[in-house]
Amino acid sequence: MLFTYKAIDKTNVQREGTVEAASVDAAIVAVQKRGYTLVSIDEVKTGGGLGNLLEVNLSFFKRISNKEVVILSRQISTLFQAQVSPLRIFRLLSAETENPQLQIVLNEVVEDLQAGTSISRALSNHPEVFSSFYVNLVRSGEESGSLEKSFDYLADYLDREYEVVSKARNSLVYPAFVVSIFFVVMGLMLTLVIPSIATILTESGQELPIYTKIVISISDFFVQYIGVILVLIAGAGAGYWRFSRTEVGRRTIDEFVISIPYIGDLQQKLLLTRICDNMATMLSSGISIVQAIEVTADVVDNTVYKEILEATLAEVRGGRSFADAIGEYREIPGILSQMAKVGEETGSLSNILTTLSRFYRREVNTAVDTLISLIEPAMIVFLGLGVGVLLASVLMPIYNLTSAY
Numbered sequence: 509m510l511f512t513y514k515a516i517d518k519t520n521v522q523r524e525g526t527v528e529a530a531s532v533d534a535a536i537v538a539v540q541k542r543g544y545t546l547v548s549i550d551e552v553k554t555g556g557g558l559g560n561l562l563e564v565n566l567s568f569f570k571r572i573s574n575k576e577v578v579i580l581s582r583q584i585s586t587l588f589q590a591q592v593s594p595l596r597i598f599r600l601l602s603a604e605t606e607n608p609q610l611q612i613v614l615n616e617v618v619e620d621l622q623a624g625t626s627i628s629r630a631l632s633n634h635p636e637v638f639s640s641f642y643v644n645l646v647r648s649g650e651e652s653g654s655l656e657k658s659f660d661y662l663a664d665y666l667d668r669e670y671e672v673v674s675k676a677r678n679s680l681v682y683p684a685f686v687v688s689i690f691f692v693v694m695g696l697m698l699t700l701v702i703p704s705i706a707t708i709l710t711e712s713g714q715e716l717p718i719y720t721k722i723v724i725s726i727s728d729f730f731v732q733y734i735g736v737i738l739v740l741i742a743g744a745g746a747g748y749w750r751f752s753r754t755e756v757g758r759r760t761i762d763e764f765v766i767s768i769p770y771i772g773d774l775q776q777k778l779l780l781t782r783i784c785d786n787m788a789t790m791l792s793s794g795i796s797i798v799q800a801i802e803v804t805a806d807v808v809d810n811t812v813y814k815e816i817l818e819a820t821l822a823e824v825r826g827g828r829s830f831a832d833a834i835g836e837y838r839e840i841p842g843i844l845s846q847m848a849k850v851g852e853e854t855g856s857l858s859n860i861l862t863t864l865s866r867f868y869r870r871e872v873n874t875a876v877d878t879l880i881s882l883i884e885p886a887m888i889v890f891l892g893l894g895v896g897v898l899l900a901s902v903l904m905p906i907y908n909l910t911s912a913y
Contacts, residue, residue, distance in 0.1 A: 788861035
């Protein structure tokens with residue numbers, strides 16, 4: 509939103525101008541940050557229609573990223589260490605942020621805090637930004653009087669999680685991009701280039717090699733049924749999307765992903781890193797083992813491990829130890845349950861889980877490096893064979909044709 513203001517600067521000179529902000533409060537803070545004493549401020553009314561529609565559509569692409577939440581948490585932790593009040597912290601961060609969606613969220617948090625709501629309750633009104641894990645850790649800090657420590661834990665945890673997930677995700681971006689471009693180029697060759705060359709080769713009357721006939725047949729098939737193929741691909745994509753939104757679909761996909769060689773191993777280690785790190789962080793903050801398991805089950809993004817944690821939670825509530833309950837599942841490595849047992853017996857479960865999270869984080873890094881070392885040569889061989897066969901099937905007959913003349 510756009511606001512016009514009248515203010516007085518430090519030399520008692522009247523100033524007028526405009527400021528863009530998500531709310532009146534945010535606009536006031538922005539003006540005051542310029543060193544002005546505010547006299548009046550009014551929202552500039554804009555017409556509806558296409559302008560507002562474009563604003564709404566563009567805001568869709570300005571979502572709040574995990575990186576922004578990591579930076580926000582670090583800033584909150586730093587300001588708490590500087591003994592800044594919670595209300596002032598969120599006002600400052602709202603005025604500073606460049607993401608309009610995040611600014612709206614922070615402004616609403618400020619309004620809730622002004623109304624007397626606790627920080628954890630104010631944050632819980634925005635689950636799309638602050639997970640139940642985040643909110644529970646803040647609530648624990650409020651109850652124990654150590655909010656500074658809780659936000660420090662959160663900042664460190666989110667830093668670690670972002671680093672691990674980013675490395676694993678980025679390692680697959682380049683291979684996926686190269687393979688996608690390869691298939692696009694091959695598709696264009698088969699539907700646009702090969703048909704023209706095939707006409708020349710056929711009219712020449714020479715006997716074509718078998719691999720050239722196969723490539724021409726594939727090209728003819730794509731040209732004749734390209735519409736059907738595109739419809740089938742679109743239908744398969746829509747079907748997959750709908751299937752992935754069902755409970756059975758999510759579980760089927762999650763089971764399949766963790767069963768893929770190398771990729772599944774990497775996914776499992778990522779999940780174990782998150783589970784151990786989540787629980788270690790919450791236990792260190794004074795949250796009970798039952799609540800730690802419950803929150804971790806809520807935030808873990810794999811149906812298989814979510815069900816394991818929910819079943820473990822039921823057994824722990826029934827009086828069974830965490831190590832014994834979680835050790836029954838083949839998806840949980842023996843080292844985790846054995847070390848957790850030692851941690852429970854010695855009263856140092858949070859330290860043991862911290863050690864395990866570091867161990868699995870190193871395993872993730874090793875798995876990523878191994879996966880990259882396997883993907884790159886395999887990709888080179890695959891692409892080389894594809895391009896080589898296509899070129900040979902076209903160039904060899906052309907060479908024979910020119911040699912005949």
